[in-house]
Amino acid sequence: MSFDPKTLRFDSAGLIPAIAQDDETGEVLMMAWMNAQSLARTVDTGRVTYWSRSRQAFWAKGESSGHVQTLVDLRVDCDRDCLLLRVRQVGPACHTNRRSCFYTAVRDGQEVELMGPMKDT
Amino acid sequence: MSFDPKTLRFDSAGLIPAIAQDDETGEVLMMAWMNAQSLARTVDTGRVTYWSRSRQAFWAKGESSGHVQTLVDLRVDCDRDCLLLRVRQVGPACHTNRRSCFYTAVRDGQEVELMGPMKDT
Numbered sequence: 586m587s588f589d590p591k592t593l594r595f596d597s598a599g600l601i602p603a604i605a606q607d608d609e610t611g612e613v614l615m616m617a618w619m620n621a622q623s624l625a626r627t628v629d630t631g632r633v634t635y636w637s638r639s640r641q642a643f644w645a646k647g648e649s650s651g652h653v654q655t656l657v658d659l660r661v662d663c664d665r666d667c668l669l670l671r672v673r674q675v676g677p678a679c680h681t682n683r684r685s686c687f688y689t690a691v692r693d694g695q696e697v698e699l700m701g702p703m704k705d706t
Numbered sequence: 707m708s709f710d711p712k713t714l715r716f717d718s719a720g721l722i723p724a725i726a727q728d729d730e731t732g733e734v735l736m737m738a739w740m741n742a743q744s745l746a747r748t749v750d751t752g753r754v755t756y757w758s759r760s761r762q763a764f765w766a767k768g769e770s771s772g773h774v775q776t777l778v779d780l781r782v783d784c785d786r787d788c789l790l791l792r793v794r795q796v797g798p799a800c801h802t803n804r805r806s807c808f809y810t811a812v813r814d815g816q817e818v819e820l821m822g823p824m825k826d827t
Binding site for chain 2: 586587588602604606610611612613615616628658659660661662663664667669679680681683686687688689690691692694695696699
């Protein structure tokens with residue numbers, strides 16, 4: 586069956602959540618949002634492009650930092666209201682320079698930092 | 707630092723997206739939503755409890771199906787507006803009886819089904 590992006594269920598702001606997962610390690614790197622156009626750019630270019638809600642602009646991941654995400658495989662969930670992006674990530678995915686945005690665990694009511702910022706190479 | 711759920715950034719409907727990931731395999735199983743109370747129930751009971759937007763009710767995962775999610779580790783992202791739940795999943799996570807909700811890939815413009823429904827045991 587051919588994929589029709591119009592069958593996706595975008596929210597009232599025209600957005601759909603997109604989870605980025607490292608294709609090699611399975612690590613969940615980040616969650617951000619896409620609109621129909623940023624998804625089309627991602628598929629067309631193979632470079633993951635989100636929609637920045639704060640800037641109301643396209644956010645080609647790594648455009649300024651060099652921490653590019655390359656799309657390896659695109660997945661759609663059963664309800665068609667969430668995307669899973671299997672990606673290759675150059676360097677850190679997080680703006681704090683950590684590999685993943687999910688670097689804080691909550692254990693016994695305490696916040697535990699699981700990883701520090703990556704060193705510049 | 708002790709964890710204060712009030713520091714999380716819930717959306718205008720009082721919800722935060724929660725990604726469930728199999729703690730053993732790393733497979734991303736599903737994405738659903740929590741409000742402050744469902745998160746508190748999840749942490750207090752160790753049984754993952756979402757907020758159903760369609761039913762406007764607590765959704766204790768597996769309550770009717772038996773396909774329970776047990777919380778192994780809770781993670782918060784850098785912006786504090788998304789949760790990652792490392793879980794143990796009994797049986798399928800998806801209401802279609804598939805292990806993961808992300809069973810559809812989009813490849814060369816075509817939808818490809820990656821897994822079928824699990825057999826009843």
